[in-house]
Amino acid sequence: MNRHALIGIVSLIVLAILSVSANAQSPAEETFPFVGVVNVKNANIRAGQAKSFESIAQVKQGEELTVINRSFSWYEVRLPQTVSCYVHADFVKYLRDDIGEISGKRVNVRAQAKTGSAVLGQVSAPAKVKILGREAEGWYRIEPVSGVSGWIQADLVDFRSLNVPSEAVVELPSQNIYEKKRQQEAEAVEKQQEQLQDFEKKKQEALTVKGTIRALEPVLNDNVRHRLDADGGQTFYLQGYRSVLDGFLNLRVQIQGMPQSEVQADQPILLVTQVQLVL
Secondary structure (H helix, E strand, O other), X not given: OOHHHHHHHHHHHHHHHHHHHHOOOOXXXXXXXXXXXXXXXXXXXXXXXXXOOOEEEEEEOOOEEEEEEEEOOXXXXXXXXXXXXXXXXXXXXXXXXOEEEEOOOOEEEEOOOOOOOOEEEEEOOOOEEEEEEEEOOOEEEEOOOOOEEEEEEHHHEEEEEOOOOOOOOOOOXXXXXXXXXXXXXXXXXXXHHHHHHHHHHHHHOOEEEEEEEEEOOOOOEOOEEEEEEEOOOOEEEEEOOHHHHHOOEOOEEEEEEEEEOOXXXXXXXXXXXXXXXXX
């Protein structure tokens, strides 16, 4: 082998070594996050930094993982989208199209559908989640979201790149004009039902009081111009038709009315629903 051929071979070996070095990070020089690749046939992603923690996923040789941190000999990684996580349905408002919205602060995302299972992270309102199914005892199975992670032994992952993909963001699909109209109609019906329920509740709280109607001076507002000096010494401000209540001025009556809390006053306000002269 001549000298030029030998030099060429040595140069290729040096270039290969430099190429490997360029694609590796020592623990002291690691930069997070980075993309790593699994270097063994099968590896477990666990709920914590020890083999005693439950396995929450298994990855195969060649699969890429986003590494976000290191703790001693363990890497913290984003969970692959194929991994299922769980949140309790009490903290998720179902929207539509299998999309839910978190309704609490720092809601635990767990490895299994039970309270004693490992916590993989937390998520807060108004974050949205992709619902994969509903489990027994009130749990939703969801795709991994930002804030949840697992752990894998660091020696099972090789550095590949600093070109880290963005985290997936769950959003509601756009609606066409007809879907929006149906949703608005449904919301209007729901609001009307709530108003009826509120009215029925107030009807049940209606008061029946006897006393004498007097002119209120000064008036509270255009709708509250009278007061009732009730038997027993209690005073009520009366909200009702002026033309009706004026006809009972200085007379003893029995009034049925619903307490009003929307307007602040120094005396309770009754919305008059019925007034009857007491002889």
